[in-house]
Amino acid sequence: MTAAPPRDIERPRVSTLAIYGTGIGLSAFLLFSVEPLVGRLALPVFGGVPAAWATVLAFFQGILLLGYLYSHVSVTRLGVRRGAVVHVGVAVAAFALLLAAPADWAPLRDASIPPGLNLLAILAVTVGPAAFLLTATTPLLSAWYAAVRDAETPGAVDPYWLYALSNGASLAALLAYPLLFEPALGLTAQRALWTAGIAAFIAIVAAAAVRV
Numbered sequence: 001m002t003a004a005p006p007r008d009i010e011r012p013r014v015s016t017l018a019i020y021g022t023g024i025g026l027s028a029f030l031l032f033s034v035e036p037l038v039g040r041l042a043l044p045v046f047g048g049v050p051a052a053w054a055t056v057l058a059f060f061q062g063i064l065l066l067g068y069l070y071s072h073v074s075v076t077r078l079g080v081r082r083g084a085v086v087h088v089g090v091a092v093a094a095f096a097l098l099l100a101a102p103a104d105w106a107p108l109r110d111a112s113i114p115p116g117l118n119l120l121a122i123l124a125v126t127v128g129p130a131a132f133l134l135t136a137t138t139p140l141l142s143a144w145y146a147a148v149r150d151a152e153t154p155g156a157v158d159p160y161w162l163y164a165l166s167n168g169a170s171l172a173a174l175l176a177y178p179l180l181f182e183p184a185l186g187l188t189a190q191r192a193l194w195t196a197g198i199a200a201f202i203a204i205v206a207a208a209a210v211r212v
């Protein structure tokens with residue numbers, strides 16, 4: 001009778017699960033909680049017209065595409081280790097731009113520019129870099145996780161559960177915003193909490209990159 005393999009061979013290490021699972025879950029939660037927050041910030045400046053909401057949705061869809069394209073190039077062209085180093089730099093730069101972004105959107109409204117283009121420019125300046133960082137996370141961290149798992153236990157690459165975790169966190173954010181955050185917190189507090197979440201997320205990304 002063949003002896004059972006050691007427990008640390010059968011299953012990924014707890015620290016690996018915690019780092020990558022938390023990183024991907026938090027990124028999805030932050031991304032899907034900022035979308036309604038951005039809509040609330042745009043309302044006083046552009047009004048609640050359908051075009052404003054459509055522009056916000058189109059912006060995040062475009063950012064999602066760019067994030068996935070970036071993650072693909074990172075893994076296929078740079079490799080996992082060099083891509084991890086680059087991504088940490090991207091994360092730090094995105095956070096710096098987020099902190100430097102204008103808090104008041106009203107002065108950014110320019111009546112000489114079509115509202116849709118004006119709103120896209122404001123979104124790109126204020127939340128664009130951070131949103132780009134978040135959209136690239138699930139495919140990137142999944143690739144890193146697969147590399148780490150293969151190093152710990154060759155042939156035991158199973159990153160696909162991370163996508164289910166991402167979807168669950170996204171749904172939780174969509175429910176939490178109207179039920180918890182919006183009734184209890186003002187816009188300033190919501191923005192501060194979201195910024196703190198980005199800071200925590202970047203720390204997790206750095207911890208994940210170190211393990212690659």
